[in-house]
Structure formats: C-alpha cells, structure tokens
Amino acid sequence: MSTNSFKFAGGRNSGAKNWYMQRITGILLVVVLIGHYILMHATPESGHTYKAVMDRLHQPAWKVIDMAFVTLGLWHGLNGLWNVIRDYEMKPIMTTVLYTVLVLIALVFWFIGLNTILSF
Amino acid sequence: MSLQNSTSKFNRWLDVMFRYRKHTGSWAWILHRFTGIGLTLYILVHIIALTGLLKGEAAFNEEMKLFSSPVFLFAEWFLGILVMFHAINGIRIVLVDLGNGARYHKQILVFVYILTVILVAGMGYLIFAHV
Amino acid sequence: MIHKHDLLIVGAGLAGLRAGVETSKYHDVAILSKLFPTRSHSGAAQGGIAAALGNEEHDTVEWHIFDSVKGSDYLGDQDAITMMCSEAPDAIYELEHMGVPFSRTKDGKIAQRQFGGHTKEVKDEQGNIKRLPVIRACYAADRTGHVLLHTLYEQCVKNNVRFYSEYFVLSLIIRDGVCRGLTAFNLRDGQIHTFHAKAVMFGTGGYGRAFRVTSNAYANSGDGVAIAFRAGIPLEDMEFVQFHPTGLYPLGILVTEGARGEGGYLKNRNGDRFMKEYAPTVMELAPRDMVTRSIQTEINEGRGIDGKDFVNLDLTHIGAAKLKERLPEITGFAKTYAGIDPVKQPIPILPTAHYSMGGIPVTLKGEVLADEKGNTVTGFYAAGECACVSVHGANRLGTNSLLDAVIHGRRTGKTLVEFLRTAELSPMPEDAEDNDKKIFADLYDTKKGENCDKIRVRLKEEMMNKCGVFRNEKDLNSMLDTIHELKSMYKNVAMMDKSKVFNTEMQEIFELRNLLEFSDAIVTGALARQECRGAHWRTDHPTRDDVNWLKHSIAFKTEKGIELKYKPVIITKYQPQERKY
Amino acid sequence: MKVTLNIRRFNPEKDEKPYRKDYEIDVPETFRILDCLDKVKWDIDGELAYRRSCSHGICGSDAMMINGKNMLACQVLVKDFKKKYITIDPIPSLPVIKDLIVNMDSFFKKYEVVKPYLISKEQPPVKERLQSQADRELIDEAVNCILCGACSASCPSLWSNENYLGPAAMLKAYRFIFDSRDDAADERLDIVDTTDGLWRCHTIFNCVEVCPKEINLTWHISQMKKKCAMREL
Ligand SMILES: Cc1cc2nc3c(=O)[nH]c(=O)nc-3n(C[C@H](O)[C@H](O)[C@H](O)COP(=O)(O)OP(=O)(O)OC[C@H]3O[C@@H](n4cnc5c(N)ncnc54)[C@H](O)[C@@H]3O)c2cc1C
Ligand code: HEM
Numbered sequence A: 001m002s003t004n005s006f007k008f009a010g011g012r013n014s015g016a017k018n019w020y021m022q023r024i025t026g027i028l029l030v031v032v033l034i035g036h037y038i039l040m041h042a043t044p045e046s047g048h049t050y051k052a053v054m055d056r057l058h059q060p061a062w063k064v065i066d067m068a069f070v071t072l073g074l075w076h077g078l079n080g081l082w083n084v085i086r087d088y089e090m091k092p093i094m095t096t097v098l099y100t101v102l103v104l105i106a107l108v109f110w111f112i113g114l115n116t117i118l119s120f
Numbered sequence B: 001m002s003l004q005n006s007t008s009k010f011n012r013w014l015d016v017m018f019r020y021r022k023h024t025g026s027w028a029w030i031l032h033r034f035t036g037i038g039l040t041l042y043i044l045v046h047i048i049a050l051t052g053l054l055k056g057e058a059a060f061n062e063e064m065k066l067f068s069s070p071v072f073l074f075a076e077w078f079l080g081i082l083v084m085f086h087a088i089n090g091i092r093i094v095l096v097d098l099g100n101g102a103r104y105h106k107q108i109l110v111f112v113y114i115l116t117v118i119l120v121a122g123m124g125y126l127i128f129a130h131v
Numbered sequence C: 001m002i003h004k005h006d007l008l009i010v011g012a013g014l015a016g017l018r019a020g021v022e023t024s025k026y027h028d029v030a031i032l033s034k035l036f037p038t039r040s041h042s043g044a045a046q047g048g049i050a051a052a053l054g055n056e057e058h059d060t061v062e063w064h065i066f067d068s069v070k071g072s073d074y075l076g077d078q079d080a081i082t083m084m085c086s087e088a089p090d091a092i093y094e095l096e097h098m099g100v101p102f103s104r105t106k107d108g109k110i111a112q113r114q115f116g117g118h119t120k121e122v123k124d125e126q127g128n129i130k131r132l133p134v135i136r137a138c139y140a141a142d143r144t145g146h147v148l149l150h151t152l153y154e155q156c157v158k159n160n161v162r163f164y165s166e167y168f169v170l171s172l173i174i175r176d177g178v179c180r181g182l183t184a185f186n187l188r189d190g191q192i193h194t195f196h197a198k199a200v201m202f203g204t205g206g207y208g209r210a211f212r213v214t215s216n217a218y219a220n221s222g223d224g225v226a227i228a229f230r231a232g233i234p235l236e237d238m239e240f241v242q243f244h245p246t247g248l249y250p251l252g253i254l255v256t257e258g259a260r261g262e263g264g265y266l267k268n269r270n271g272d273r274f275m276k277e278y279a280p281t282v283m284e285l286a287p288r289d290m291v292t293r294s295i296q297t298e299i300n301e302g303r304g305i306d307g308k309d310f311v312n313l314d315l316t317h318i319g320a321a322k323l324k325e326r327l328p329e330i331t332g333f334a335k336t337y338a339g340i341d342p343v344k345q346p347i348p349i350l351p352t353a354h355y356s357m358g359g360i361p362v363t364l365k366g367e368v369l370a371d372e373k374g375n376t377v378t379g380f381y382a383a384g385e386c387a388c389v390s391v392h393g394a395n396r397l398g399t400n401s402l403l404d405a406v407i408h409g410r411r412t413g414k415t416l417v418e419f420l421r422t423a424e425l426s427p428m429p430e431d432a433e434d435n436d437k438k439i440f441a442d443l444y445d446t447k448k449g450e451n452c453d454k455i456r457v458r459l460k461e462e463m464m465n466k467c468g469v470f471r472n473e474k475d476l477n478s479m480l481d482t483i484h485e486l487k488s489m490y491k492n493v494a495m496m497d498k499s500k501v502f503n504t505e506m507q508e509i510f511e512l513r514n515l516l517e518f519s520d521a522i523v524t525g526a527l528a529r530q531e532c533r534g535a536h537w538r539t540d541h542p543t544r545d546d547v548n549w550l551k552h553s554i555a556f557k558t559e560k561g562i563e564l565k566y567k568p569v570i571i572t573k574y575q576p577q578e579r580k581y
Numbered sequence D: 001m002k003v004t005l006n007i008r009r010f011n012p013e014k015d016e017k018p019y020r021k022d023y024e025i026d027v028p029e030t031f032r033i034l035d036c037l038d039k040v041k042w043d044i045d046g047e048l049a050y051r052r053s054c055s056h057g058i059c060g061s062d063a064m065m066i067n068g069k070n071m072l073a074c075q076v077l078v079k080d081f082k083k084k085y086i087t088i089d090p091i092p093s094l095p096v097i098k099d100l101i102v103n104m105d106s107f108f109k110k111y112e113v114v115k116p117y118l119i120s121k122e123q124p125p126v127k128e129r130l131q132s133q134a135d136r137e138l139i140d141e142a143v144n145c146i147l148c149g150a151c152s153a154s155c156p157s158l159w160s161n162e163n164y165l166g167p168a169a170m171l172k173a174y175r176f177i178f179d180s181r182d183d184a185a186d187e188r189l190d191i192v193d194t195t196d197g198l199w200r201c202h203t204i205f206n207c208v209e210v211c212p213k214e215i216n217l218t219w220h221i222s223q224m225k226k227k228c229a230m231r232e233l
C-alpha cells in the first residue's frame, strides 16, 4: 500500500525573523533599487562612464547609499534563495551545505562590493 | 503504482506543476520567484563587473562601451521588467500580510501589473530616448 | 484478521462519537465507520439542537417535554422524553465546554432560535392559555451539526480513540443472547476482519436513502438497523419515516427549518401563505408532519408553482444581512443547486425523506431489547438515529434528534463504562466469518446477473410513491409485492468490479441488501397500522385511533417473513389529546 | 446534454501506470459532476472508484481535480462548464489508492499535529462560558472547514515539500489560537512557527481559489504569521 512519509520535525524553529527581515529589506530596497535603476539610465552617461560613477563615489552620502544597496541586496537576495531552497525536501546535510555556500557567497560578495566602493 | 506514487519526488512535482491550473496567485508567485532568483544572480554579476572600476578609467570605459551597445541597453531594459515587477509585487506581498490585505490580493495584483507596465514603458523611454 | 478491543462503536456520527468521548477515558475503545468520522451525516444537520436554556426568552424544561410528547403524536414514551429534555441543558453546556463554537447572543450566551413545534404557554387577555412559538434551538449559524460533529471528533482525537475508518460492518455476532463482536470489510484491502469485544454499540444513523427524494447522504442506508434485524434483533416503529417539508427542488437537499424559524413564508402558486388554512396559530412553525402534508396537499391539488410539484419558501423579506449571518449555508445551496439568490427570489421546495423515528429498540440506558417484553441482549447497545428509545414517537420535532443522539450517546456511554468494568470477553465462535466469506465468494464468482442500480432505483422510486407522505392499503400491498420481487432479483445481483481494493460497487451491493431488508419492515408496519399518527398518514383511515393503535409496533424477522408484535406506550403525565396548532 | 468525462483511472491490482479514459454520457444540465460519475459507474463501468456521501458539499468526501482545479464533485453542475469535455483526476500530491481515491492519512496526521481540540486550563462554569459576538466572529470562517483537503492538495509549497503542514492544518490551528476560550495559543504557535509550518506559505492563494466553503485561508495564515513575528521582537 502507498506510503505517507509525513514527519513533523516539531520544536519551535521559527522562520519569523527571516520572514520579517525579508520584508524590511525588501521595502528598503524599493527606494534604493528603483532609485538606482532610474538614476543609472537617467542620462546615457550616468551609469556607463567612469567619470560619472567617480563623481558620485567621491561623495560620502552616495558611498553610504551604495554600501546599503550592496548589503540589503545581498541579504535579501540570498535570504530569498535560502527560502526557495527550504521549499524543497532534502537531507539535513544537504541543507547545511547549501546554507554554508549561501553564507560564503554573501560574505565574499559583500567584501568585494564594499572593497570597490571604499577604494575611492 | 501510479505516477503519484512511484516516480521520483521531483517528477511528481513537475507533473503536478504542469497539470494544475494556474490561478492569478500562482502566476504572481512564479513570476516573483523567477524575478527574485534572476535579480540575485544579476546582483552577483553586477558586483563583479564593478570591480572593473579598480582597474582604472580606460579599462572601465572600454568595458562600458560594450554595455552601452543597443543589445545591452535592451538587456538592461529587460532587467527593468524584473526589477519593477519584483519590487511592486514585493510591496503587494507585504500588503497581503497587513490588515485585511489577503482579502484584496487580486485587486492589488491588477494594480501591480498595470504599474509594472507603466514603469517599464517609462524606463524604455528613458533608456532609448538618448540612443 | 482478528482485532480485540473492550468496546466497539460502529458509527462515528454524533451518537457514536459522544459515546466514544464518554468511554475512552476508561476503556480501550475502537470506533468503526464506513466513512471517515467527520464525513458522517450528522455534519449535515443545519438548524439547531433543542434545550430549554432560556437564553433568549423565558423557557422551561416542562414545556419542552410537553412539546415533544405532543409532537410525537403521543406515541413517544414519556419517561424517555422527560429524561431527555431534563438532561438537555447540561448536555449542551458540556458540549460548549468541549469547544463547540455556538453562535452567541449579545451578552455572550449560546444563541437560540425558533423551531417548528416548540412552544411556550402564554395567557391572552381573557386568561386563556395559548401556545406560541418559543426560542429554544441552540445553533451555530446553519451549521450546527457540522460544528458538533467536528468538536466531538476533536475530543476523540484528544482521548486517542482508535479509529477504523472506511471499514464496512457486515454482520453482528450474537450467540446465546450474548453479543461477541462483529465482522467488517476493510474497503482499503477488501478483506474481512473480525472484531472481538466485550460490547458493541451501534450509532449507524438513519435510512432515508430508501426514498427517491431525500435529504440523506448516500451512506444513510440503514445498515445498522438491517444488520441487527438479520441478527435476530426486532425493530420498533419502523413505519414512521419523517418527510421534511422543505427539500430543495428537485434533489431534496435540505433547507433547514431554521429558515422558517427566522421568519420564512411558504407560498403556493397564488402567492398565498397557505399554512393559515392548516395551522392558524403557529403557521409555518407547525410540526414537520403537518407542514409536509400541507405542502403535499397543495401540490396534489394543483397549487404548486406553475402546477409543478413544488411550492415556494420565501425569504426575500428577511434581508441580505440576516441571511448572510444566520443562513449562509442554505443561501449557498440555493445558489449552487437551483441557481437562485434567496435574497431576491423565493426558494423552490418539496417534501423530502429525512428522518427515521423507528429503529433498534433500546432501554433508557441504551441496552438493546430482544423482544417486546423488555428482555435485553447482553453486550449490545445502540443510540442515535438507528435506535428507537422512543423519544420521537410518531413524529420528531426539529432539533430533537441531535439532542437524542448526544443525550443517548452520553447515557449509553455511561452504561458501557459500568458494564465494561465487570464484563468478560465471551469466546468468539469459529464460524464467525463463514457466512460473509461465502457471500464474498459468490459475488466474485457471479459473471452475469441483475444490475444493482436498477433494483435500487426501482425501490426508491416506488417507496417514494407508495410509502411516502400519504399511504393507503392498495399502494402498500403493491409495494410489498415489489419488495419481494426485488429481493428475489437481488439474489442474482452481479458485481462488475472484481477488484479487492476500494471495491465501492461491492459496498453498494451490501447497502442495497440492507435497504431491501428494512424497507420490508417499514411497509409491513405501515400496512398494519390502520390509522393516522404523526408522520404515518393513511388516506384510507384518516383519523388517529388511540383505542386500537396507541402502541409501539415491534417487527421480528422470522422464517415466514416479518411478524409484528406490539408493546404499550409509556404515558406518565400527558394524556393523549387532539393535536392542533 | 452530451458530456464527455475524461477520467484518470488506476487500479493497483491491474495497472502498472495510470491511464486516461473518455466516457460519453447524456445527462440533464442540472446534473452535478458527482451525478455524472454515478452514471458512469452505474451504467458503464462499475469499477470506477471515488468517495462521496452527503452529495451537497458538507461532508468533504469528494474533493477531486476537475479541469485542473480541485473542487467538490457534488458542488459543480454540468451547466457550469462551457466546454463539455471535462477532465477528472484525483487531487494531486497525495498517493492514489484507486482511481479518484487518494490516501489522506498524511493530511489527517497533520491535522492531529496542531492539537485540534480546545485546551482550557480553567474549570468551566456550571453554565456555558461566555464569548462575545466579536470574539465568535474571529473564528466564524475557520470553523466552517469540512476537511476536504482541496486546499492543501492545491498548494505548490506542499507539492514540493510533503512535510509542510499545509493550509488546512494551519487553519485548524488558527481556529483554536483565536478562540477566546482556549488557553493553549502559545503551544500551538510553537507548532506552526516552524520551518514546515507558517513560513512555507508564500501567499500563493491556490488554497483560497479552491476552498468549497470559501474560506480565505491565506488571511488566517497571515494573522498567525503576524502573531509569531511579534513574538520574536
Ligand atoms: C440534512 C439533515 C439535516 C438535519 N438537521 C437537523 C437539525 O437541525 N436538528 C436536529 O436535531 N437534527 C437534524 N437532523 C437529524 C440528525 O442530523 C440525525 O438524526 C443525527 O445526526 C443522527 O446521528 P447519528 O450519530 O445517529 O448518525 P450519523 O451521523 O448518520 O452517523 C452514522 C455513522 O454510522 C456509520 N455507519 C453506517 N453504516 C455503517 C456500516 N455498515 N459500517 C460501518 N459504519 C457505518 C457511518 O459511517 C457514520 O459514521 C438532520 C438530518 C439531516 C439528514
Ligand atoms: C525592490 C524591492 C524589493 C522588494 C519590495 C522585494 C520584496 C520581496 C519579498 C516580500 C519577498 C518574499 C516573498 C515570499 O516570502 O514569498 C521577496 C523574495 C525574494 N526576493 Fe525580493 N524584493 C525586492 C528586491 C529584490 C532584489 C533586488 C533581489 C535580488 C537581489 C530580490 C530577490 C529575491 C529573492 C531571490 C526572493 C525569494 C523568492 C521567493 O521566495 O519566491 N528581491 N522579495
């Protein structure tokens, strides 16, 4: 006869933090991301020449905004991927491996991103 | 036993995903998920691409020439579809969980689609007006 | 395969589950049901459950008793009715404590509404006593049965009751007057299982499925009643089958009496509220049998809407808001099945076979009676619609049957707790499964024969026409012939499906066997009873006859056919009077 | 009216794999899909297996996937369909036992996991506990669930993860968490506040589309998400 493999993991293992961080970062990103995207295309130069980029990057306010963008984007995006991964049943070891990979990607790219911004 | 019983979990999942009717909410979810994954991959690529700034003005501008070509501008416009839809639908998802949002998700979704189309069209104008 | 438990409860409706909650605290209880428990037909009950709580207006247990006695057309046993009505308030509070989400009054008490046949005593200016409708039925919108059923199931889950769902009970094993268990077939594997226990309780529900137009579920095929009958247990008052006045045309899906309780009107083709001709004081809130006959008379005399066989139930004056709050479910039914919106249009309705007053005779404690003299069968119990206590007599009042199921489920549970403390397991006979095995083998062997559906369709059609709201000797005689003919056809029934797993066709064949079994008892009883009483209306004997017929009929299955005996009605306080409203 | 039912058949004793078969029948347009199935079973193929009982959408036996959407066969009429070629499958993601009958054990196990019964730590009063109409209103939708399983079987999150409790079980949790008479809200929140609970719901709304009792499950799930999120702050 057919099997029913449902097992309840049990125990409080909240995804609540994860959930509202996804929402908070998302809402903040609306401003930063859409702003960024529009700005980059506002004039043909704004996003595509060294000079235009440099002009902005030398202002501290823009530095902060760009750093926030990298941070929020990575957090939200990789946390999002983590959410997607959790939707699929897999062996616990697999989950741990994937989680580690995501955290590593986050750290590495965060470092690369900040490095670029802070170099100027 | 039946397809629902015997084949691998993945196949069963695919099978159901294809056979089951897609309601408005399903489409929104599928689009949100794909755009989210797409944007995440893009942001990674983007971060790498910008390390070009470190190589100095000449090298960076050389790279950017490539990105200023019509093909790439088009690609960037397409990116805008992902950005706009994901962002606006993201707001909808937040609204759904607030107050009585869950009772109006369909109405909000209509707004999301309309707003996305308007914004994407506007961006198209911005991007291509200069070409 | 043999399973052993202290107690087997067959049926997971209100009666079975209530007994389960009571007994499972102390004993090893298993509940068998051919449906998953929450699929039982108790869940379809809409209107309410009666108890003189007096939450909305002054009410007394005494009035409830009187109404039930009068409603039963004086055939109800008054000791049983007194007991039921007195225990009612407590039983309702207990249900609330278990978690039943009743609708609430403004001050947070259990909400109540009016229902047919439930009245209060008021004095008019001249000092004459009049009886007017009273607010007595506790409800949860129009989903009362649903919330009761689910709450009781939840309590059973809490008490870790062992459920055998989708097991179809085939026969009782009674030897030397002692019940030892039963056999059932498991729909999932198609095997016969034997259950061995110290006691068996039946709560298998009603048998409206013997009629073409019915509010009952497919599952209400009177299995318990027929199984007991085959095992040598007599059946009481089988001729009394209640037809509910308002079934949705044409299928017979129930439109709760609560719709009239909330103020709905019945109208014929001329737009007249015809109930003023039949029951001037209570109008639409007369007891069911009266309203049903009034509607049927209107239809028969050509005053149905457009001359067809239905009249209108008009709720349009009640208003959208109240309908949404109090009667959401039937609003939905009307939209889905009749394509009409009760806020704007009247609902087409016709009488529909609804409730079986008769059944397995039991004592007040739930013990099954072996004969008309009061001897009981050891270890066999019954409660709910399949049993006959008799609290409903010749006609049940609306909302009294949920009460019956809950009260007697509880009482029987209590009896069982005591019985099981001392009871021993009687040995299981070797040949317990033999008969069922043989029937199984035959069904799998037969290649060609009668179609089960053809037999059933004819039975239902003819029961409706000849043994329905109005009956007479000629029709009943011809119905008896039909049943005998159908029974012999049934002997050659062929099963198309030869598989084991979920052989639902086999289930239908067994259900048909049961339908034929008890229909015979209904018709035989109806033919013998030459009077009109409650739901039993003989056009050829159009009056109540207390001299000859104020008695319960008890049907025995014998070699030669059905033999009828009678036993007296227990009358304590209320002498029979003419029944006028 | 001529209707063709295209039914997904499977008999574990004979068939290796499920297959589809067409049945042409002639029925009145007021027939329910359930009546059509009955007609096929009684007139054409007695082997066809499906569950049913009440026949008017209250027992929850006959949830099945009709034209790619879960619904109760007894709650849709033939005339509700524009095209008279109607496909019928068992509800997805649960193991098929035979034809349209699925094994619902895991569905009910999930139901039991959320402690689906009133837990009251105080001795009840002699009469009923009082509950205001506003408090009763909070659970008004949730108590209507008939456990048909249509919602859970329509949820993409559940298709990809069998351990997800699913909307029906969580609705049951809601029914008790928000019942003013219940004292075990925190216990139950602990149960749904898990990776296999609330957080697998991505507000896809398939459950809401199919619920025959028109319960807005997502709304109820959202209320619990908010409660849990507040708890963490
Ligand atoms: C549409 C409708 C509306 C109603 N509304 C009201 C109302 O408003 N107020 C009121 O007081 N009464 C009402 N009634 C009547 C009332 O609902 C029933 O009398 C009562 O619910 C019967 O409960 P029960 O426990 O005896 O049987 P049921 O709830 O019918 O349960 C029978 C059980 O027995 C099981 N069973 C049957 N045969 C077998 C077998 N062979 N093997 C194994 N298991 C078996 C079934 O699976 C089921 O679990 C209504 C009835 C109907 C049909
Ligand atoms: C601009 C504003 C944005 C908003 C308002 C937003 C909002 C959201 C929300 C609310 C979710 C949760 C969905 C759920 O729980 O079901 C989400 C998921 C996700 N987002 Fe965003 N987001 C934004 C931008 C981005 C960006 C820039 C990226 C890429 C880096 C991204 C990647 C993702 C991913 C991968 C997911 C997971 C998808 C899923 O669970 O189906 N989002 N987003």
Ligand code: SF4
Residues within 6 Å of the ligand: D144, D145, D146, D147, D148, D149, D150, D151, D152, D167, D168, D171, D210, D211, D212, D213, D214, D215, D217
């Ligand atoms: S919530 Fe609706 S769809 Fe889900 S099980 Fe309950 S009634 Fe069925």
Ligand code: F3S
Residues within 6 Å of the ligand: D154, D155, D156, D157, D158, D166, D167, D200, D201, D202, D203, D204, D205, D206, D207, D208, D217, D218
């Ligand atoms: S379909 Fe599933 S994801 Fe949530 S909204 Fe319904 S439970």
Ligand code: FES
Residues within 6 Å of the ligand: D051, D052, D053, D054, D055, D056, D057, D058, D059, D060, D061, D062, D063, D072, D073, D074, D075
């Ligand atoms: S048969 Fe009961 S819900 Fe359809």
